[in-house]
Each structure stands twice: as structure tokens, then as C-alpha cells.
Amino acid sequence: MSTYQYYEFKAVDRPLTSAEQGALGRLSSRADITSTRFVNVYNYGDFRGDPDRLMEQYFDAFVYLASWGSRELQFRLPRRLFDPALAQPYLREDFLSLRTTRDHVIFKFRVDVEDADGWTEGAGWLESLLPLREALLLGDLRALYIGWLAASECGIGDEEGGEDVEPPVPPGLGESSEELQALAEFLFVPMDLVAAAAKANPAPASESVPRQALAQWLSTLPAAEKDALLLRVLEGPEPLLGAELLHRFREAQPREQGSQSAGTRRTVGELRDAAEAHEAERERREAQKAARARVRELEALAPRESEVWREVESLFATRNSNDHQRGVQLLVDLRDLAQHRGTLADFQRRFADIRERNARRQGLMRRMDQAGLG
Template structure:
């Protein structure tokens, strides 16, 4: 297996400044670099740049994939965790998830990098959906969506654990089931079955109504005076609007407290979730098999009905079906030869008795004589017992 690695960074809140862009270019001489993205692929060698340095200098999301087991995601959170430490520490702290606060200020870098053996996970080839999902998850996390931290825990639950039983489940955020579609690329990236999230979501309530940054921004806007709004508008029109917007949103999120996300405390561990996920997969497999059997029965009934109608038509107009067999053979191709043989076989059955047998055999002999080089046609007719 040849080695393949992808290193990607994306700026979300604002484009990089000239100084930040220069720093990014110092990290690699081969990467495709812009004010919004940094991407490089490796078939040999490795990335030796400073990941956290890049995230503290303009970029907001980092993705590292290697087909020998490396799966890493990192988020730059400019105003820090939107939860108290006694909340977020339930989901972070193992070997696979880490929080690196800035030396100054409240920001930091959240990194998810669980250990996987080479060949343990299936290889991936599409990364754009994954990066889009990571950007959306970061946005949700910054707005106070606790479900994102639960996903991080789920991806790294057994990292460094001698046995999955040792990985005690943290409080389960409500609304996990509602996040399933959005989280699918995240689950695939870390080799997790969707049924694992289904198992985790069982027994939890819906997500709270005000679960987005938009609500917190709206509350902040409504609290501003007319003069303050005008001052902000002047800034947006006279300076770098993307930078002003990013700084304002960061200030809002830092100054407002998200509503406490409701959770459900369980006595489950990771192995319990795995077992339940297996049960859900088996149940879904059995439902799918029932659907397939029912679909096959409907299809067979429809084909039988169509065949019955067709055979009645053959009794009324046998010459029409002889012409159809001729046309199929003239169109050439194995599928058409077999279709022609099937038409003659059905015609024989529809007319029944000696007359049907004689007509089908005579026409088969006629076709074989008319097309002496079409050995596949002859073979198709012989399989139906229409030609000696």
C-alpha cells in the first residue's frame, strides 16, 4: 500500500493578514496556500510545520489524514470553550482529545487525534464533505452546542484504554439524533458507525430551541443602543469588514453565556454502546431484508401479470411476436438474441399444444438459417429447446 497524507487548514472567520500568510508560507514550500486555505498532499515525506501556530495565526480548522492510521481534527476557538471547565472536562482529557489554551487571553486549540493502527480503518478519498462538516461542527461548538464535544469523546473513547469497559460515558447531550445527518462525515472520517450515535441518542430528549450562535447574536444586537450600532456600522464600512465581523462575533460569544445544554446521565460505558449499536445494525439489516423480500415479491407479481397479458396478446396476434423476434435478432447483441429466444419460448407456451411447438421451432429454424454466422443466437435458441 502506497503512503498518502493530506494536510489541510481552512480560515473560517476571516482571511489571513499579510503577516499570517507569510507565516503559513514558512511552514511549507509545496503547499497550495491562500488567505482562506492551506493544502498539501504527501506520497512520501511529512508535514513539519507548526499546526497550533498555524491555528493561532489565522486558520480556524485543521484536518490531517494519512492512510496508515492518522485521523486528526483541530479547531481554533478564539474565545475559548463556551462551557465551564467542570462541563467540558467530562468530554476532554483522554489521550485522544486535548485542549491547549493560549498563553494570553481565553482562546485555545481543541484537538482530536485518536490512535489507530495501520489498516484498522477504511481508506478515504473524498475530503471536501468532511471539511465542510468540521467547519459546521466548530460553528456549533462555539455557539455552545455540547453535542460536538460528545462526538469528540465518542471518536476517542477507547484511546489509551486497555478495555472499552473502562471508558465511562459522559453526560449525553439532548438532541444527538438530530445531529446524525450533519455528523455523518465526521463519523466516517473516524471510522465510526452511524448506529453508534443512534445507540447513544436513545432515551435523550430533543435539542433545546435556542441552540445556535444566531440566537446569542440576536440577543446582543437587541441590547445595543443606537449609537453603538452606528459605531459598529462605521467600522464595517471603513475597515476590513471580514475582520471586524469576526472580532465582533468573537466578542459577542465571549460576552454572552450560552444556555446550559440539557444532558442525560447514564450508567453506560463504551462497550455497552458498541453492543447496542450492533443490535441496532442487526435490526436494521433484518428490516432491510424484509423490505427486499417484499420488493422482490411485488416485482415478481408485476412481471407475472405483465407476462399473462403478453401471452393473451400472443394468442390473438402470433405474427406480431414473430416479427418482434426478427427485429430483436436484427438489432444484434447477446441480450437481444436471448430476448428473441424468450419471445419464441413464450409464444410456444401461449399457443400450447402441437401448433405452438411447431410454430416456435419453425421460426427458430428460420432465424438460424437466415443468420448462419450468429452462433450466440443459435446457442440462445438451443437453451430454450427451440433448436436442435
């Protein structure tokens, strides 16, 4: 039986040289290799390369998916632009780890879910997750908190009876973000758990740097330093120059308030309880919304009730199974309308007549029974 493994590496900060592409080609004859991308798909066999080593040498992002439920995501950041100490509260052995080289900090998110429902194609995942790397460069730690949640969702902390305490909840965790939702899905973290966790710190995520504040900070830099920065711009594109300047700007600003206090941090067990309560409340609201929508549908149907009864008769008069299914669905609508208006006895009389006249049509009878009309 074939399996499925997907490996995709991405070079962001600099393109690969021809020599580097050649070295990668020797690792796999089936790979799709460009100056910024290295992709392998395996249905039999395994990749001969070491993803950790390739990340240290060449790449800034990596994603891996396997049909048996293993998933991995890595980001490589310049060490000068990210303080590893910021990540320490969120690290969980075998789930969210950090390693450093001379020039880089490398994050690894990993989960193994044995009962994963089938496999998901790997293409497209890295592009949807890549914005999280830039967010980390700007000091946004929400991805790391979700990585910690993934470890907790997989049972880490249960050995203490669920008493393991969460790290600080970053601001903005509850805000809508396609990349954070993609990360939660990638790591099998329920969004109800993320939403419940976010309630501990309602402060908004940091917004874009105001142009006036940035201009004021730049005016304080010595002229020689600004000249050096301009020279770097003229010498050629530097993808990280903007991130470097924003990092320096943020380091020069007073620390923002709104962080979660230690006294409000919850245990893994408390988070799970909160997630269950959030899920129940969400489902209740969704059920109410669906019920209101159904009432609107039935009220729109009411003026056409007689016409709909005739349409049912016409559909049942054919030999087309799709017509029969459509007619059964209209009967369901008519029954629900009768329940809504308190005229169920009238419906039952008319329905009994239709059923009697079609009693020998076993397929149609079966459709009615399956729809709960028996």
C-alpha cells in the first residue's frame, strides 16, 4: 500500500546559487528545484536528505506532511533579529523546539496524530503559513502560543493531571487571522481552544508602526549611520533591511502594556474546560441562527403552500429519482411549515393520502422513511 510524504523548502532571504541547486539535485532525482524552492513528493521510499541540516544550510521555511498524521513546520530567522529568550516559555519538547546556529534561530513545530482522518495534500500549506515567519521577526508570538497549545492538545501536561500552566497569552490571539487559523488546522488545534485561550488577554495585536513615530525615531539616528543605511540600499536589495530597522525601532520603544499577568494563567485542564464551554456556546448560537433562518424559509414558503402540494404530485408522477428526492424534500418543508403554524393534523391527512396512492412504489416509500416522514 502506498503512502504519501510531502517535503517543501523555501528560501526567502536570499536565492539559492546554481551550485546549491546542484547539491540539492543530488539528494533527489524527482525534486522540483528552483532558486527559491525545493519540493519532493514520495509515495514509496523516503527522502535521503536531512531537513534540519538543509534548513541550517539553505532555507528559511520548511513544511512536511505524511499520510499517517505526521506534520512539521520550521522557520529560520536571523539571530540578530530575534531574541531566543522570548520563545522559552512556549517551547515543548518534541512539539515546539528551538535551536540556534551562529547566525540563525530555527523553530520547529511538530505533531503526530495517529487517527488523522485521511491525508491532506501538502501543496499550498507553506504559502499559507509563511506570513507567520515575518510576524515572528516583528515580535509577534501568537504562533508560538498555538504551538504550545498543540502540545497540550496531544496530551502533554496530562501526567500532572492537567495542572501544567500555560505560558503568557500574546495579545491579539483572538483576532481573525488566516495564517493563524491555518497554523491551528495544520497542528490539529481546535479553534474553540484558541478562542477560549484568547479570552485571557483581550489586548489587540500591535498595529502597523505609525509613519510619524517612525520618522521621529529615524531623525534621532546619527547622520553617519543613516548614510550607511542608504549605502546598503544602493548596493543591492536586502530583504531583511526593513525588518532590521523595525526591530531596532521597537527595541527603542517603551514596552507595551496589556500582557497577561501570571496570576491569570490557567492550567491545561482549565483550558480544556474553557474550550468545551466555548464549543457548546458556539454550537448553541449556530443552532439558534439556523433555526431563525429556517423560520424565514418557511414563512417565505407559506404563500405558496397550495402550489407546493401540486408540485409534489407532479414530481412523484415521473419516473425520475431526482424528481422523487426533490418531492420528498418539499414534503419535509411542508411538514415543518405545518409544525410552525400549528396545522400538523392537516398536513398528516394530505400526506397519508399521498402515501396510500404510492404505497407500491418501494423506492419512493423508502425515501420518505429515510426523511423521517414515515
